[in-house]
Amino acid sequence: MERTLVIVKPDGFARGLTGEVLRRIEAKGYTLDTLQIMTADRERLAQHYAEHEGKPFYQPLVDFMASGPATFAIVTGERVIEGFRALAGATDPTAAAPGSIRGDLGRDWGLPVQQNIVHGSDSPESAEREIGIWFAGH
Numbered sequence: 069m070e071r072t073l074v075i076v077k078p079d080g081f082a083r084g085l086t087g088e089v090l091r092r093i094e095a096k097g098y099t100l101d102t103l104q105i106m107t108a109d110r111e112r113l114a115q116h117y118a119e120h121e122g123k124p125f126y127q128p129l130v131d132f133m134a135s136g137p138a139t140f141a142i143v144t145g146e147r148v149i150e151g152f153r154a155l156a157g158a159t160d161p162t163a164a165a166p167g168s169i170r171g172d173l174g175r176d177w178g179l180p181v182q183q184n185i186v187h188g189s190d191s192p193e194s195a196e197r198e199i200g201i202w203f204a205g206h
């Protein structure tokens with residue numbers, strides 16, 4: 069069974085959208101395997117976002133992700149990586165299609181990093197790497 073790492077980011081958590089995101093995941097038919105609320109540490113965020121190091125939004129991204137509690141989830145199901153990315157919508161919440169999490173619930177706040185409510189792994193390799201960072205032993 070495929071699995072993915074989903075994060076309800078600090079903006080989504082602070083806005084009280086964790087339940088709404090988890091509701092959409094369950095309504096789609098995916099399974100919540102493991103859930104944890106935590107404030108992410110910078111060491112693991114640097115590993116998680118290594119592909120973006122050097123980009124202009126990298127430091128604001130790490131600062132934002134470390135700014136408060138977030139909900140981390142392992143979600144399972146056939147083709148869940150592709151399916152959750154479709155549920156999430158495009159990275160830019162202004163452009164994300166209505167019907168998606170980012171399209172329905174997100175917007176541009178005029179900040180240097182896009183606050184787009186959720187993270188979802190982008191490939192099986194990314195999912196296993198990210199799950200290893202945040203859920204050692206899973």
Ligand code: DAT
Binds near residue numbers: 125190
């Ligand atoms: P995604 O989260 O859709 O996989 P990503 O991996 O390319 O997108 O980028 C990680 C996060 O960084 C993204 O959720 C929001 C932020 N980000 C990406 N591109 C950005 C940009 N051009 N300007 C500001 N923030 C950006």
Ligand code: MG
Binds near residue numbers: 188190
């Ligand atoms: Mg990504």
